[in-house]
Amino acid sequence: MADDFEPEIIVFACHYCAYAAADLAGSMRLQYPSTIRMIKLPCTGKLEVIHLLRALEAGADGVYAAGCLEGECHYLKGNLWARKRVEHVKRLLPEVGLEPERVEMYNMSSAQGPEFARVATEFTERIKALGPNPLRRHGVSPHAAAREAARDVALPDEAPAGAAAPAPAAEAPAQAPTEKGPAA
Amino acid sequence: MITAERKPFDEILELVDGHNKILVAGCDTCVAICLTGGEKEAEILASELRMKAQADGREVEVEHTAAIRQCEWEYLDMIAAKVDEADVVLSMACGIGIQSMAEKFAPKLVVPAVNTNMLGMPQEHAVWLERCGACGECVIGETAGICPVVRCSKSLMNGPCGGSHDGKCEVTTPEKEDIDCAWHLIWERLKAQGREELMHKIRPPKDWSKSSSGGPRKMVKEEAKPV
Ligand code: SF4
Ligand code: SF4
Numbered sequence: 001m002a003d004d005f006e007p008e009i010i011v012f013a014c015h016y017c018a019y020a021a022a023d024l025a026g027s028m029r030l031q032y033p034s035t036i037r038m039i040k041l042p043c044t045g046k047l048e049v050i051h052l053l054r055a056l057e058a059g060a061d062g063v064y065a066a067g068c069l070e071g072e073c074h075y076l077k078g079n080l081w082a083r084k085r086v087e088h089v090k091r092l093l094p095e096v097g098l099e100p101e102r103v104e105m106y107n108m109s110s111a112q113g114p115e116f117a118r119v120a121t122e123f124t125e126r127i128k129a130l131g132p133n134p135l136r137r138h139g140v141s142p143h144a145a146a147r148e149a150a151r152d153v154a155l156p157d158e159a160p161a162g163a164a165a166p167a168p169a170a171e172a173p174a175q176a177p178t179e180k181g182p183a184a
Numbered sequence: 185m186i187t188a189e190r191k192p193f194d195e196i197l198e199l200v201d202g203h204n205k206i207l208v209a210g211c212d213t214c215v216a217i218c219l220t221g222g223e224k225e226a227e228i229l230a231s232e233l234r235m236k237a238q239a240d241g242r243e244v245e246v247e248h249t250a251a252i253r254q255c256e257w258e259y260l261d262m263i264a265a266k267v268d269e270a271d272v273v274l275s276m277a278c279g280i281g282i283q284s285m286a287e288k289f290a291p292k293l294v295v296p297a298v299n300t301n302m303l304g305m306p307q308e309h310a311v312w313l314e315r316c317g318a319c320g321e322c323v324i325g326e327t328a329g330i331c332p333v334v335r336c337s338k339s340l341m342n343g344p345c346g347g348s349h350d351g352k353c354e355v356t357t358p359e360k361e362d363i364d365c366a367w368h369l370i371w372e373r374l375k376a377q378g379r380e381e382l383m384h385k386i387r388p389p390k391d392w393s394k395s396s397s398g399g400p401r402k403m404v405k406e407e408a409k410p411v
Contacts, residue, residue: 053231097239
């Protein structure tokens, strides 16, 4: 594997926790790899098996979902559903010739900026060790493909939290994160 | 409803081996409700097949579609164009749907991606239990609405057998632990209905010619046939 391999990693991040944690990590000036591309979901419970597969089929080197701490899901059990789906995909991947470690489920709260950075770093290291996704095709952006794949579930990045109704200040990210994540 | 389970991936690969244009065809009725072969599952299988082909360095086109019902001619017209373009159709419908496709589009190769397993009911979300074997002569009017044909492991018409213990059937396999004894259930419900005497009625051997043992069955409703 080439040392200069920069993985492309798709993160399906829950609006209520991981996405806010990413924002916090940015405000805290924490360093985390620029390998991750975030797609904001209203809840990881919206994530389906096919969204993970589409991201990998499009050539993403790794994909993970980041939802609220277990027991803390805004919609009660969305993060538990997401974990089951991620585990199901882990079972499917070896059959098609991919390593199950290319998908993962993480949990964190919106207050855990450092945990967000740690997870991003840990997963990036894992994928670097695995090497590029063998399905990667030239000229296809895994991130663009994954965004397209998740269009039915993803929230637009630019939407301020609680745009329709005034949201508590703590829930509204001070600045809308960019596609590369707030700190990139 | 009719339930089915997806075949092992390796078996599916063998069925489509050597074909370069594959259509995965889901059915959006029974097999969609049992989370096996609806449009969602068809897309997942198509994605898996494309990834596998790419990992193996093979050029294979895999599309997916779904018919509202594969078991009725009218709905098959709606997916005919996609079927035309494929070398092989991998149907995710029940055995009825798969055969309808194979007949409608003959001699197109249509192969099953699922094993149709039962006429079952969803006991709870994601759990199905067998409830009927389509025996052609329903007896549950005398058995408290509990089917002895499929719910008694031995299909006894005069149960229970000596293997009924604490309400459980003696038949146990690693996959089938803790089967309720159908005849125990029948007895309990007959008692609750005040119809215990039905338990003592001796039922003659069942006429299996009305079931699949009598050859393929056919049903015609003259009164409803188009004039
Ligand atoms: S007795 Fe026959 S028709 Fe009635 S539920 Fe059982 S298998 Fe079905
Ligand atoms: S124990 Fe009950 S269900 Fe099992 S074979 Fe005997 S009668 Fe049938």
